[in-house]
Amino acid sequence: MSEAANRPTIAVLDYGIGNLRSAQKALIVSGADAILTNDAGIVAAADGVVLPGVGAFGACMNALRTSGLEPLVHDVVDAETPFMGICVGMQMLFEGSDESPDVDGLGILSGRIRWLSESVKRPQMQWNQIAVSVEAADRSSPMASAMLDGLDGEWAYFVHSLAAELSDDTVATVDYGGTVTAAVARDRVFATQFHPEKSATAGLSLLSRFVDFCASPKQSELTANTI
Amino acid sequence: MRVVRVIPCLDVADGRVVKGINFVDLRDAGDPVELAAVYNAQGADELVFLDIGASHEERDTTVAMAAAVAERVFIPFTIGGGIRSVADARKLLRAGADKVSINSAAVERPDLVSEIASEFGSQCCVVAIDGRRATSNGSTSDGSNVDDSSPGGPRSGFEVYTHGGRRPTGLDVVEWASQVVDLGAGEILLTSMDRDGTREGFDHAMTRAVSDAVSVPVIASGGVGGVEHLAPGVVDGGADAVLAASIFHFGEASIADAKASLTDAGLIVRPVDQS
Numbered sequence: 001m002s003e004a005a006n007r008p009t010i011a012v013l014d015y016g017i018g019n020l021r022s023a024q025k026a027l028i029v030s031g032a033d034a035i036l037t038n039d040a041g042i043v044a045a046a047d048g049v050v051l052p053g054v055g056a057f058g059a060c061m062n063a064l065r066t067s068g069l070e071p072l073v074h075d076v077v078d079a080e081t082p083f084m085g086i087c088v089g090m091q092m093l094f095e096g097s098d099e100s101p102d103v104d105g106l107g108i109l110s111g112r113i114r115w116l117s118e119s120v121k122r123p124q125m126q127w128n129q130i131a132v133s134v135e136a137a138d139r140s141s142p143m144a145s146a147m148l149d150g151l152d153g154e155w156a157y158f159v160h161s162l163a164a165e166l167s168d169d170t171v172a173t174v175d176y177g178g179t180v181t182a183a184v185a186r187d188r189v190f191a192t193q194f195h196p197e198k199s200a201t202a203g204l205s206l207l208s209r210f211v212d213f214c215a216s217p218k219q220s221e222l223t224a225n226t227i
Numbered sequence: 228m229r230v231v232r233v234i235p236c237l238d239v240a241d242g243r244v245v246k247g248i249n250f251v252d253l254r255d256a257g258d259p260v261e262l263a264a265v266y267n268a269q270g271a272d273e274l275v276f277l278d279i280g281a282s283h284e285e286r287d288t289t290v291a292m293a294a295a296v297a298e299r300v301f302i303p304f305t306i307g308g309g310i311r312s313v314a315d316a317r318k319l320l321r322a323g324a325d326k327v328s329i330n331s332a333a334v335e336r337p338d339l340v341s342e343i344a345s346e347f348g349s350q351c352c353v354v355a356i357d358g359r360r361a362t363s364n365g366s367t368s369d370g371s372n373v374d375d376s377s378p379g380g381p382r383s384g385f386e387v388y389t390h391g392g393r394r395p396t397g398l399d400v401v402e403w404a405s406q407v408v409d410l411g412a413g414e415i416l417l418t419s420m421d422r423d424g425t426r427e428g429f430d431h432a433m434t435r436a437v438s439d440a441v442s443v444p445v446i447a448s449g450g451v452g453g454v455e456h457l458a459p460g461v462v463d464g465g466a467d468a469v470l471a472a473s474i475f476h477f478g479e480a481s482i483a484d485a486k487a488s489l490t491d492a493g494l495i496v497r498p499v500d501q502s
Contacts, residue, residue, distance in 0.1 A: 019351075021323040025298050055348025121467060123350055123413055125444045126230045127272055127497040155497045157272075157303060159325075159350045159413075175228050198303045198325065200267060 007033045008047035008214040013089075014038050015067035017060055023052045023086060026197035030207040032214070038067050048214035049076045053088030057113060057162070058100025060088045070106065077108055077189060082143060082214045085191030087160060090184065093191055099162050109186060111167045117177030122161040128174040128194070130154050130182050136171040144171055144185035146213045147206065154202040156182070156194035163193055231461050231494050232272035232468035233485045234446060235475045237262060240280030242288035259292050263300040266475070269482040270499030271302065275328070275416070275470060278308030285309070290318045297323020305353055307416070316343050320351060328353040328416055331389040334396055334403075337410060344411025349443075354412040357392050358385045358400040358433050359420045385433045392420030400433060401440045408441045415441060416470070419449035426452025426473075434464030446470050454480045458492035 010032040012024050020036055027034035027050065034050075035042060043049060051073065053060045064070050077083050085093050094105045097113035105113075116122050132152035148171060158174070164181040166173070172183035174194075183192045190210070196203035237244050243257040263274055276296075278289050286309060293306055306319050307328030316327045333340050333354050344352045361380040380386065381399035388395055404415050417437050419430035429447045438445040447466035451457065457469045469489075474480045486496040 019297075019320050019323060019325060021294070021321065022297050022301070022325070025323070026301050029301075054350060059345075059348070120229075121444055122442060123444070125350065125414060126232055126467065128228070128230055129497075159303075161349075195303075197301060200302050204301060 006215050007031060008211060009042075009045070010034045010048040010050060010211065010214060011043045011046035012036050012050045012052060013043065013064075013069055013073070015060075015063045015069055017053060017055060017063050017088075019054065020052050022195075023050060023197045026204060026207055027211065030204055030211045032207075032211040038069055040068075040072055043069075043072050043076060044079075046076075046081065048082040048084070048210065049073075051083070051085045051089035051092065053086065053090075053092060054159075055088060056099060057088060057091055057097035057105075058103040061092055061100070061103045061105065064092065073106060074108070080188045082210065083189045084210055085189070086197070087193060087195055090191035090193055091162065091164065093184075093189065094164055097162060108189065109164075109167075109169055109184060111165050111169075113162045114165050115162050116160070116180065120177035124158045124160055124176045124180075127155045127157050127199075128176060128182075130156055130172050130174060130194075132172045133170060136168075136185075141185060141187050143188050143213055144190055147185065147190045147209050148172065148183075149209065151183075151202075151206060154199075154205075156192070156196065156199040156202055158182075158194045160193055228495055229467065231489050231496050232446075233270075233457070233482055233489070233496065234273045234275055234468055234470045235266050235271050235482070236275040236277060236448070236470050236472045237476075238277050238279050238472070239289070239292065240278065241285050242292045245279065260295045260299050263296050263304065266482065267300050267302050270486065270497070271482050272497055273302060273468070274300070274304040276304060276306045277328075278306065280308075286315065286318070290322045293319050293322040293324045305416075307353070307355055312339070313342050313346055316347065316351075320347055324351075326351045326353050326414070328355045330355040330357065333407060334387065334389050334398065337406065340407050340410040340412050344413070349411045349413035352412050353414045353416055354404075354407040355416040355418065356400060356404060356407075356437075357388045357418050357420050358430075359388050359392065359395075360384060360430070360433070361386050383433075383436050385436065388420055392423065401436050404437045404441050408443050412443065414444045414446065416446045416448060417466075422450025423448075425450050428452065428456035429460040429464055429466075429469075431459055431463040434460060434466050438465035438467070444468060454485045454488040457485055458489050458494060461489070461494055462492060 385400035444467035447460035451471035
Protein backbone atom coordinates (compact mmCIF):
# COMPACT_ATOMS: atom_id res chain seq x y z
CA MET A 1 0.00 0.00 0.00
CA SER A 2 1.25 3.46 -0.85
CA GLU A 3 2.49 5.84 1.81
CA ALA A 4 0.06 8.58 2.65
CA ALA A 5 2.46 11.14 1.22
CA ASN A 6 2.63 9.19 -2.01
CA ARG A 7 -1.06 8.75 -2.67
CA PRO A 8 -1.58 9.18 -6.39
CA THR A 9 -4.45 11.31 -7.57
CA ILE A 10 -6.92 9.25 -9.54
CA ALA A 11 -9.74 10.94 -11.42
CA VAL A 12 -12.98 8.94 -11.53
CA LEU A 13 -14.87 10.38 -14.48
CA ASP A 14 -18.25 11.67 -13.36
CA TYR A 15 -20.64 11.96 -16.27
CA GLY A 16 -23.86 11.54 -14.34
CA ILE A 17 -24.19 7.78 -14.62
CA GLY A 18 -25.25 5.42 -11.83
CA ASN A 19 -23.25 4.42 -8.80
CA LEU A 20 -19.81 6.03 -9.01
CA ARG A 21 -19.39 6.35 -5.29
CA SER A 22 -18.40 2.72 -4.81
CA ALA A 23 -15.55 3.02 -7.31
CA GLN A 24 -14.31 6.17 -5.65
CA LYS A 25 -14.47 4.70 -2.13
CA ALA A 26 -12.78 1.48 -3.21
CA LEU A 27 -9.91 3.44 -4.77
CA ILE A 28 -9.55 5.48 -1.59
CA VAL A 29 -9.24 2.39 0.61
CA SER A 30 -6.79 1.03 -2.00
CA GLY A 31 -4.46 3.96 -1.37
CA ALA A 32 -5.49 6.63 -3.87
CA ASP A 33 -6.63 10.17 -3.56
CA ALA A 34 -9.69 9.46 -5.71
CA ILE A 35 -11.79 12.33 -6.98
CA LEU A 36 -15.16 12.15 -8.72
CA THR A 37 -14.80 14.82 -11.37
CA ASN A 38 -15.69 16.13 -14.81
CA ASP A 39 -13.10 18.92 -14.57
CA ALA A 40 -10.70 18.88 -17.53
CA GLY A 41 -7.81 20.31 -15.51
CA ILE A 42 -8.09 17.75 -12.74
CA VAL A 43 -8.40 14.89 -15.22
CA ALA A 44 -5.42 16.02 -17.30
CA ALA A 45 -3.22 16.38 -14.21
CA ALA A 46 -4.27 13.09 -12.58
CA ASP A 47 -1.82 10.21 -12.07
CA GLY A 48 -4.50 7.81 -13.25
CA VAL A 49 -7.99 7.91 -14.71
CA VAL A 50 -10.93 5.55 -14.15
CA LEU A 51 -13.93 5.37 -16.47
CA PRO A 52 -16.80 3.57 -14.73
CA GLY A 53 -20.12 2.78 -16.33
CA VAL A 54 -23.37 0.93 -15.70
CA GLY A 55 -26.56 0.65 -17.68
CA ALA A 56 -26.99 0.68 -21.41
CA PHE A 57 -24.05 1.29 -23.78
CA GLY A 58 -25.88 3.98 -25.74
CA ALA A 59 -27.02 5.83 -22.63
CA CYS A 60 -23.49 5.83 -21.22
CA MET A 61 -21.88 6.97 -24.50
CA ASN A 62 -24.43 9.71 -24.92
CA ALA A 63 -23.90 10.88 -21.35
CA LEU A 64 -20.14 10.84 -21.83
CA ARG A 65 -20.47 12.91 -25.02
CA THR A 66 -22.92 15.34 -23.42
CA SER A 67 -20.57 15.82 -20.47
CA GLY A 68 -17.78 16.91 -22.80
CA LEU A 69 -15.44 14.26 -21.40
CA GLU A 70 -15.02 12.26 -24.61
CA PRO A 71 -12.06 14.27 -26.02
CA LEU A 72 -10.47 14.20 -22.58
CA VAL A 73 -10.56 10.41 -22.52
CA HIS A 74 -8.66 10.35 -25.82
CA ASP A 75 -6.20 12.94 -24.51
CA VAL A 76 -5.27 11.06 -21.35
CA VAL A 77 -5.00 7.74 -23.21
CA ASP A 78 -2.77 9.39 -25.82
CA ALA A 79 -0.68 10.91 -23.00
CA GLU A 80 -0.23 7.37 -21.61
CA THR A 81 -1.79 8.21 -18.28
CA PRO A 82 -2.67 4.87 -16.67
CA PHE A 83 -6.30 4.33 -17.58
CA MET A 84 -8.81 1.85 -16.24
CA GLY A 85 -12.28 1.10 -17.59
CA ILE A 86 -14.90 -0.74 -15.56
CA CYS A 87 -17.94 -2.63 -16.93
CA VAL A 88 -19.65 -0.38 -19.49
CA GLY A 89 -16.61 1.87 -19.00
CA MET A 90 -14.66 -0.98 -20.59
CA GLN A 91 -17.23 -1.59 -23.30
CA MET A 92 -17.16 2.06 -24.37
CA LEU A 93 -13.44 1.74 -25.22
CA PHE A 94 -14.43 -0.42 -28.22
CA GLU A 95 -15.83 0.63 -31.59
CA GLY A 96 -19.46 -0.08 -30.83
CA SER A 97 -22.00 -2.40 -29.23
CA ASP A 98 -24.80 -4.59 -30.51
CA GLU A 99 -26.82 -3.23 -27.59
CA SER A 100 -26.92 0.25 -29.19
CA PRO A 101 -25.98 -0.26 -32.85
CA ASP A 102 -26.49 3.39 -33.80
CA VAL A 103 -24.05 4.74 -31.21
CA ASP A 104 -20.31 4.85 -31.84
CA GLY A 105 -17.93 3.81 -29.08
CA LEU A 106 -14.66 5.54 -28.28
CA GLY A 107 -12.74 3.30 -30.70
CA ILE A 108 -9.64 3.15 -28.51
CA LEU A 109 -9.66 -0.64 -28.79
CA SER A 110 -10.57 -2.64 -31.89
CA GLY A 111 -13.65 -4.80 -31.93
CA ARG A 112 -17.28 -4.76 -30.89
CA ILE A 113 -19.39 -5.58 -27.88
CA ARG A 114 -21.62 -8.62 -28.50
CA TRP A 115 -24.59 -10.18 -26.69
CA LEU A 116 -23.81 -13.10 -24.38
CA SER A 117 -25.00 -16.51 -25.53
CA GLU A 118 -28.76 -17.04 -25.43
CA SER A 119 -28.10 -20.38 -23.76
CA VAL A 120 -27.43 -18.65 -20.42
CA LYS A 121 -29.33 -16.15 -18.29
CA ARG A 122 -28.79 -12.54 -19.23
CA PRO A 123 -27.57 -10.56 -17.46
CA GLN A 124 -24.78 -12.64 -16.01
CA MET A 125 -25.30 -11.39 -12.47
CA GLN A 126 -22.94 -13.39 -10.30
CA TRP A 127 -19.41 -14.00 -9.16
CA ASN A 128 -17.23 -15.89 -11.59
CA GLN A 129 -13.67 -17.21 -11.59
CA ILE A 130 -11.10 -15.34 -13.65
CA ALA A 131 -8.71 -17.15 -15.97
CA VAL A 132 -5.75 -15.06 -17.07
CA SER A 133 -4.73 -15.90 -20.61
CA VAL A 134 -1.08 -16.93 -20.51
CA GLU A 135 -0.27 -15.98 -24.09
CA ALA A 136 -1.91 -12.61 -23.68
CA ALA A 137 -0.11 -11.97 -20.42
CA ASP A 138 3.20 -12.79 -22.12
CA ARG A 139 2.83 -10.23 -24.84
CA SER A 140 1.13 -7.51 -22.85
CA SER A 141 2.40 -4.22 -21.48
CA PRO A 142 4.19 -3.54 -18.17
CA MET A 143 0.95 -2.11 -16.85
CA ALA A 144 -1.00 -5.22 -17.84
CA SER A 145 1.65 -7.44 -16.25
CA ALA A 146 1.38 -5.50 -13.02
CA MET A 147 -2.41 -5.62 -13.07
CA LEU A 148 -2.63 -9.33 -13.91
CA ASP A 149 -0.22 -10.37 -11.16
CA GLY A 150 -2.28 -12.54 -8.83
CA LEU A 151 -5.55 -12.23 -10.74
CA ASP A 152 -5.63 -15.74 -12.17
CA GLY A 153 -8.15 -17.90 -10.31
CA GLU A 154 -9.63 -15.02 -8.34
CA TRP A 155 -13.39 -14.49 -8.13
CA ALA A 156 -15.00 -11.28 -9.31
CA TYR A 157 -18.52 -9.89 -9.53
CA PHE A 158 -20.10 -9.52 -12.97
CA VAL A 159 -23.28 -7.77 -14.09
CA HIS A 160 -23.63 -7.64 -17.85
CA SER A 161 -25.56 -8.95 -20.83
CA LEU A 162 -22.92 -8.19 -23.46
CA ALA A 163 -19.16 -8.53 -23.61
CA ALA A 164 -16.24 -7.60 -25.84
CA GLU A 165 -15.52 -10.14 -28.55
CA LEU A 166 -12.29 -12.00 -27.91
CA SER A 167 -9.28 -10.26 -29.46
CA ASP A 168 -5.53 -9.78 -29.17
CA ASP A 169 -6.27 -7.37 -26.32
CA THR A 170 -8.11 -10.00 -24.25
CA VAL A 171 -6.03 -10.82 -21.18
CA ALA A 172 -8.55 -12.62 -18.95
CA THR A 173 -11.76 -14.56 -19.46
CA VAL A 174 -14.54 -16.34 -17.59
CA ASP A 175 -16.74 -19.27 -18.55
CA TYR A 176 -20.36 -18.20 -19.07
CA GLY A 177 -22.11 -19.88 -21.97
CA GLY A 178 -18.68 -19.98 -23.63
CA THR A 179 -15.44 -18.10 -23.13
CA VAL A 180 -16.27 -14.50 -22.23
CA THR A 181 -13.93 -11.50 -22.04
CA ALA A 182 -13.25 -10.50 -18.42
CA ALA A 183 -10.37 -8.06 -18.94
CA VAL A 184 -8.55 -6.36 -21.79
CA ALA A 185 -5.26 -4.48 -21.91
CA ARG A 186 -3.28 -2.43 -24.38
CA ASP A 187 -0.37 -0.11 -23.57
CA ARG A 188 -1.49 1.86 -20.51
CA VAL A 189 -5.15 0.96 -20.78
CA PHE A 190 -6.53 -1.83 -18.61
CA ALA A 191 -10.22 -2.56 -18.38
CA THR A 192 -12.46 -5.10 -16.70
CA GLN A 193 -15.93 -6.36 -17.50
CA PHE A 194 -16.33 -7.21 -13.82
CA HIS A 195 -16.66 -4.73 -10.97
CA PRO A 196 -13.45 -4.70 -8.88
CA GLU A 197 -15.11 -2.20 -6.55
CA LYS A 198 -17.72 -4.89 -5.78
CA SER A 199 -15.42 -7.90 -5.75
CA ALA A 200 -14.39 -7.86 -2.10
CA THR A 201 -10.71 -8.53 -1.37
CA ALA A 202 -9.87 -9.74 -4.87
CA GLY A 203 -11.23 -6.56 -6.39
CA LEU A 204 -9.55 -4.29 -3.89
CA SER A 205 -6.24 -6.05 -4.59
CA LEU A 206 -6.60 -5.31 -8.29
CA LEU A 207 -7.39 -1.67 -7.55
CA SER A 208 -4.38 -1.50 -5.21
CA ARG A 209 -2.16 -2.71 -8.05
CA PHE A 210 -3.60 0.02 -10.26
CA VAL A 211 -3.02 2.63 -7.57
CA ASP A 212 0.54 1.40 -7.03
CA PHE A 213 1.22 1.52 -10.75
CA CYS A 214 -0.08 5.09 -10.90
CA ALA A 215 2.16 5.96 -7.94
CA SER A 216 5.33 4.28 -9.15
CA PRO A 217 8.32 6.67 -9.57
CA LYS A 218 8.83 5.59 -13.15
CA GLN A 219 5.27 6.52 -13.80
CA SER A 220 5.75 9.98 -12.30
CA GLU A 221 8.77 10.65 -14.49
CA LEU A 222 7.00 9.54 -17.61
CA THR A 223 4.01 11.66 -16.80
CA ALA A 224 6.26 14.64 -16.15
CA ASN A 225 8.04 14.12 -19.47
CA THR A 226 4.77 13.86 -21.31
CA ILE A 227 3.56 17.11 -19.85
CA MET B 228 -21.08 -21.71 -15.50
CA ARG B 229 -23.71 -20.78 -12.98
CA VAL B 230 -22.31 -19.72 -9.62
CA VAL B 231 -25.02 -19.72 -6.95
CA ARG B 232 -25.13 -16.59 -4.81
CA VAL B 233 -25.84 -16.70 -1.08
CA ILE B 234 -27.58 -13.54 0.09
CA PRO B 235 -28.36 -12.64 3.71
CA CYS B 236 -31.33 -10.30 4.05
CA LEU B 237 -31.34 -7.62 6.74
CA ASP B 238 -34.49 -5.83 7.84
CA VAL B 239 -33.90 -2.19 8.65
CA ALA B 240 -36.02 0.61 10.02
CA ASP B 241 -34.89 4.17 10.50
CA GLY B 242 -31.39 3.21 9.36
CA ARG B 243 -31.03 0.48 11.97
CA VAL B 244 -31.12 -3.29 11.63
CA VAL B 245 -34.14 -4.65 13.44
CA LYS B 246 -35.11 -8.15 14.59
CA GLY B 247 -32.67 -10.18 16.59
CA ILE B 248 -29.13 -10.56 15.45
CA ASN B 249 -27.10 -12.62 17.85
CA PHE B 250 -24.54 -14.66 15.99
CA VAL B 251 -21.40 -12.85 16.96
CA ASP B 252 -20.15 -10.33 19.45
CA LEU B 253 -21.00 -7.02 17.92
CA ARG B 254 -20.50 -3.69 19.54
CA ASP B 255 -23.75 -2.67 17.98
CA ALA B 256 -25.98 -5.38 16.55
CA GLY B 257 -28.19 -2.74 14.99
CA ASP B 258 -25.45 -1.13 12.95
CA PRO B 259 -26.01 -2.05 9.29
CA VAL B 260 -22.43 -1.21 8.36
CA GLU B 261 -20.94 -3.48 10.99
CA LEU B 262 -23.29 -6.33 10.08
CA ALA B 263 -22.58 -5.89 6.39
CA ALA B 264 -18.86 -6.05 7.11
CA VAL B 265 -19.31 -9.26 9.10
CA TYR B 266 -21.30 -10.94 6.34
CA ASN B 267 -18.77 -9.74 3.79
CA ALA B 268 -15.97 -11.26 5.88
CA GLN B 269 -17.94 -14.51 6.11
CA GLY B 270 -18.13 -14.69 2.33
CA ALA B 271 -21.65 -13.48 1.55
CA ASP B 272 -21.99 -12.80 -2.17
CA GLU B 273 -24.45 -9.93 -1.90
CA LEU B 274 -26.61 -8.27 0.72
CA VAL B 275 -30.23 -7.19 0.69
CA PHE B 276 -31.45 -4.48 3.04
CA LEU B 277 -35.21 -4.36 3.34
CA ASP B 278 -36.49 -1.11 4.77
CA ILE B 279 -39.56 -2.20 6.69
CA GLY B 280 -40.24 1.21 8.18
CA ALA B 281 -39.98 3.24 5.04
CA SER B 282 -42.02 6.23 6.08
CA HIS B 283 -41.22 9.42 4.23
CA GLU B 284 -39.14 10.78 7.10
CA GLU B 285 -37.06 7.63 7.12
CA ARG B 286 -36.06 7.76 3.48
CA ASP B 287 -33.15 10.09 4.08
CA THR B 288 -31.91 7.86 6.89
CA THR B 289 -31.91 4.94 4.50
CA VAL B 290 -29.94 6.95 1.94
CA ALA B 291 -27.38 7.77 4.63
CA MET B 292 -27.20 4.08 5.52
CA ALA B 293 -26.53 3.18 1.88
CA ALA B 294 -23.71 5.70 1.78
CA ALA B 295 -22.19 4.35 5.00
CA VAL B 296 -22.35 0.76 3.77
CA ALA B 297 -20.83 1.68 0.40
CA GLU B 298 -17.92 3.30 2.15
CA ARG B 299 -16.89 0.17 4.02
CA VAL B 300 -18.26 -2.90 2.26
CA PHE B 301 -17.19 -3.80 -1.26
CA ILE B 302 -19.73 -6.38 -2.33
CA PRO B 303 -23.01 -5.64 -4.12
CA PHE B 304 -26.01 -4.63 -2.09
CA THR B 305 -29.66 -4.02 -2.81
CA ILE B 306 -32.05 -1.75 -0.95
CA GLY B 307 -35.80 -2.39 -1.02
CA GLY B 308 -38.83 -0.96 0.70
CA GLY B 309 -40.65 2.28 0.15
CA ILE B 310 -39.15 3.12 -3.26
CA ARG B 311 -41.95 4.76 -5.18
CA SER B 312 -40.28 6.94 -7.78
CA VAL B 313 -37.24 7.39 -10.00
CA ALA B 314 -36.13 10.12 -7.58
CA ASP B 315 -36.21 7.65 -4.65
CA ALA B 316 -34.14 5.18 -6.67
CA ARG B 317 -31.67 7.84 -7.79
CA LYS B 318 -30.89 8.92 -4.22
CA LEU B 319 -30.11 5.36 -3.15
CA LEU B 320 -28.04 4.51 -6.21
CA ARG B 321 -26.07 7.74 -6.04
CA ALA B 322 -25.41 7.02 -2.37
CA GLY B 323 -23.80 3.72 -3.29
CA ALA B 324 -26.51 1.05 -3.51
CA ASP B 325 -26.02 -1.23 -6.51
CA LYS B 326 -29.65 -2.16 -6.96
CA VAL B 327 -33.04 -1.06 -5.78
CA SER B 328 -35.90 -3.47 -5.24
CA ILE B 329 -39.49 -2.43 -5.84
CA ASN B 330 -42.61 -4.35 -4.91
CA SER B 331 -45.98 -2.76 -4.17
CA ALA B 332 -45.12 0.39 -6.10
CA ALA B 333 -44.54 -1.68 -9.24
CA VAL B 334 -47.92 -3.38 -8.85
CA GLU B 335 -49.62 -0.02 -8.45
CA ARG B 336 -47.74 1.54 -11.35
CA PRO B 337 -45.86 -0.93 -13.58
CA ASP B 338 -44.29 1.91 -15.57
CA LEU B 339 -42.05 2.57 -12.58
CA VAL B 340 -40.09 -0.54 -13.61
CA SER B 341 -39.40 0.78 -17.10
CA GLU B 342 -38.63 4.25 -15.77
CA ILE B 343 -35.97 2.96 -13.37
CA ALA B 344 -34.57 0.53 -15.94
CA SER B 345 -34.27 3.13 -18.66
CA GLU B 346 -32.77 5.73 -16.34
CA PHE B 347 -30.23 3.54 -14.54
CA GLY B 348 -30.17 0.24 -16.43
CA SER B 349 -31.91 -3.08 -15.89
CA GLN B 350 -28.99 -4.37 -13.85
CA CYS B 351 -30.02 -2.23 -10.88
CA CYS B 352 -33.76 -2.80 -11.15
CA VAL B 353 -34.93 -5.69 -8.98
CA VAL B 354 -38.62 -6.45 -8.76
CA ALA B 355 -39.63 -8.23 -5.57
CA ILE B 356 -42.67 -10.46 -5.93
CA ASP B 357 -44.51 -11.88 -2.93
CA GLY B 358 -46.54 -14.90 -4.02
CA ARG B 359 -49.04 -17.25 -2.45
CA ARG B 360 -50.65 -20.41 -3.67
CA ALA B 361 -54.22 -19.78 -4.69
CA THR B 362 -56.79 -21.95 -2.95
CA SER B 363 -58.17 -24.93 -4.87
CA ASN B 364 -61.21 -23.07 -6.15
CA GLY B 365 -59.25 -20.08 -7.31
CA SER B 366 -57.95 -16.95 -5.73
CA THR B 367 -57.71 -16.52 -2.01
CA SER B 368 -59.26 -13.11 -2.52
CA ASP B 369 -62.97 -12.60 -3.02
CA GLY B 370 -62.28 -12.68 -6.72
CA SER B 371 -63.14 -9.07 -7.38
CA ASN B 372 -59.60 -8.23 -8.41
CA VAL B 373 -59.07 -11.28 -10.54
CA ASP B 374 -58.51 -10.65 -14.21
CA ASP B 375 -61.42 -11.62 -16.43
CA SER B 376 -59.13 -13.79 -18.52
CA SER B 377 -58.56 -16.12 -15.60
CA PRO B 378 -61.86 -16.34 -13.76
CA GLY B 379 -60.73 -19.44 -11.88
CA GLY B 380 -57.85 -17.54 -10.31
CA PRO B 381 -54.25 -17.07 -11.40
CA ARG B 382 -53.39 -19.39 -14.25
CA SER B 383 -50.21 -20.66 -12.66
CA GLY B 384 -51.90 -21.21 -9.31
CA PHE B 385 -49.79 -18.53 -7.65
CA GLU B 386 -51.08 -15.06 -6.90
CA VAL B 387 -49.15 -11.84 -6.29
CA TYR B 388 -49.70 -10.25 -2.88
CA THR B 389 -48.58 -6.88 -1.62
CA HIS B 390 -48.33 -5.20 1.76
CA GLY B 391 -46.38 -7.97 3.42
CA GLY B 392 -48.51 -10.75 2.00
CA ARG B 393 -51.79 -9.37 3.26
CA ARG B 394 -53.29 -7.87 0.14
CA PRO B 395 -54.15 -10.03 -2.89
CA THR B 396 -53.80 -8.36 -6.26
CA GLY B 397 -55.40 -10.80 -8.65
CA LEU B 398 -52.16 -10.91 -10.60
CA ASP B 399 -50.67 -14.21 -11.63
CA VAL B 400 -47.14 -14.57 -10.26
CA VAL B 401 -45.67 -16.02 -13.46
CA GLU B 402 -47.43 -13.56 -15.76
CA TRP B 403 -46.43 -10.65 -13.54
CA ALA B 404 -42.80 -11.79 -13.49
CA SER B 405 -42.77 -12.00 -17.28
CA GLN B 406 -44.38 -8.58 -17.53
CA VAL B 407 -41.86 -6.83 -15.29
CA VAL B 408 -38.96 -8.46 -17.15
CA ASP B 409 -40.44 -7.13 -20.40
CA LEU B 410 -40.58 -3.71 -18.72
CA GLY B 411 -36.90 -3.91 -17.85
CA ALA B 412 -36.48 -5.68 -14.53
CA GLY B 413 -33.01 -7.23 -14.33
CA GLU B 414 -33.69 -9.65 -11.50
CA ILE B 415 -36.65 -11.16 -9.64
CA LEU B 416 -36.65 -11.54 -5.85
CA LEU B 417 -39.37 -14.15 -5.37
CA THR B 418 -40.71 -14.71 -1.87
CA SER B 419 -43.25 -17.36 -0.94
CA MET B 420 -45.54 -15.78 1.63
CA ASP B 421 -46.91 -19.26 2.37
CA ARG B 422 -43.46 -20.42 3.39
CA ASP B 423 -42.08 -17.22 4.88
CA GLY B 424 -41.44 -17.83 8.56
CA THR B 425 -42.38 -21.53 8.40
CA ARG B 426 -38.80 -22.84 8.17
CA GLU B 427 -40.08 -25.56 5.81
CA GLY B 428 -37.98 -24.61 2.79
CA PHE B 429 -38.66 -22.66 -0.39
CA ASP B 430 -41.79 -23.12 -2.50
CA HIS B 431 -40.02 -25.00 -5.28
CA ALA B 432 -42.98 -25.22 -7.63
CA MET B 433 -43.49 -21.46 -7.62
CA THR B 434 -39.78 -20.78 -7.96
CA ARG B 435 -39.51 -23.24 -10.86
CA ALA B 436 -42.53 -21.73 -12.63
CA VAL B 437 -41.00 -18.25 -12.50
CA SER B 438 -37.40 -19.18 -13.28
CA ASP B 439 -38.53 -21.17 -16.31
CA ALA B 440 -40.62 -18.25 -17.53
CA VAL B 441 -38.10 -15.41 -17.33
CA SER B 442 -34.67 -14.81 -18.85
CA VAL B 443 -33.24 -12.91 -15.88
CA PRO B 444 -31.86 -14.27 -12.58
CA VAL B 445 -34.30 -15.32 -9.86
CA ILE B 446 -33.56 -15.12 -6.13
CA ALA B 447 -35.47 -17.70 -4.08
CA SER B 448 -36.76 -16.43 -0.75
CA GLY B 449 -39.08 -17.44 2.06
CA GLY B 450 -39.03 -20.51 4.24
CA VAL B 451 -35.39 -21.37 4.83
CA GLY B 452 -35.06 -23.13 8.19
CA GLY B 453 -31.67 -24.72 7.64
CA VAL B 454 -28.86 -24.85 5.13
CA GLU B 455 -30.30 -28.09 3.74
CA HIS B 456 -33.14 -26.00 2.30
CA LEU B 457 -30.88 -23.90 0.10
CA ALA B 458 -29.76 -26.31 -2.64
CA PRO B 459 -33.31 -27.48 -3.50
CA GLY B 460 -34.17 -23.88 -4.32
CA VAL B 461 -31.62 -24.11 -7.11
CA VAL B 462 -31.91 -27.77 -8.10
CA ASP B 463 -35.70 -28.07 -7.89
CA GLY B 464 -36.69 -24.42 -8.10
CA GLY B 465 -34.22 -23.33 -10.75
CA ALA B 466 -33.19 -20.24 -8.78
CA ASP B 467 -29.89 -18.47 -9.42
CA ALA B 468 -29.46 -17.19 -5.89
CA VAL B 469 -30.77 -18.04 -2.43
CA LEU B 470 -31.80 -15.56 0.22
CA ALA B 471 -32.21 -16.23 3.91
CA ALA B 472 -32.42 -14.22 7.08
CA SER B 473 -33.00 -15.92 10.40
CA ILE B 474 -30.64 -18.89 9.97
CA PHE B 475 -27.78 -16.46 9.51
CA HIS B 476 -28.85 -13.82 11.99
CA PHE B 477 -29.41 -16.25 14.84
CA GLY B 478 -26.08 -17.95 14.34
CA GLU B 479 -27.62 -21.28 13.35
CA ALA B 480 -25.53 -21.30 10.21
CA SER B 481 -22.64 -19.37 8.75
CA ILE B 482 -22.25 -18.38 5.13
CA ALA B 483 -19.57 -21.10 4.96
CA ASP B 484 -22.12 -23.68 6.14
CA ALA B 485 -24.54 -22.49 3.49
CA LYS B 486 -21.96 -22.72 0.75
CA ALA B 487 -20.77 -26.14 1.91
CA SER B 488 -24.32 -27.46 1.63
CA LEU B 489 -24.64 -26.05 -1.89
CA THR B 490 -21.31 -27.56 -2.89
CA ASP B 491 -22.33 -30.92 -1.45
CA ALA B 492 -25.34 -30.80 -3.76
CA GLY B 493 -23.02 -30.44 -6.74
CA LEU B 494 -23.53 -26.70 -7.19
CA ILE B 495 -20.81 -24.12 -7.76
CA VAL B 496 -20.26 -21.26 -5.32
CA ARG B 497 -17.60 -18.64 -4.77
CA PRO B 498 -15.31 -20.14 -2.11
CA VAL B 499 -15.56 -18.35 1.21
CA ASP B 500 -11.79 -18.13 1.64
CA GLN B 501 -11.73 -15.68 -1.26
CA SER B 502 -13.50 -12.95 0.63
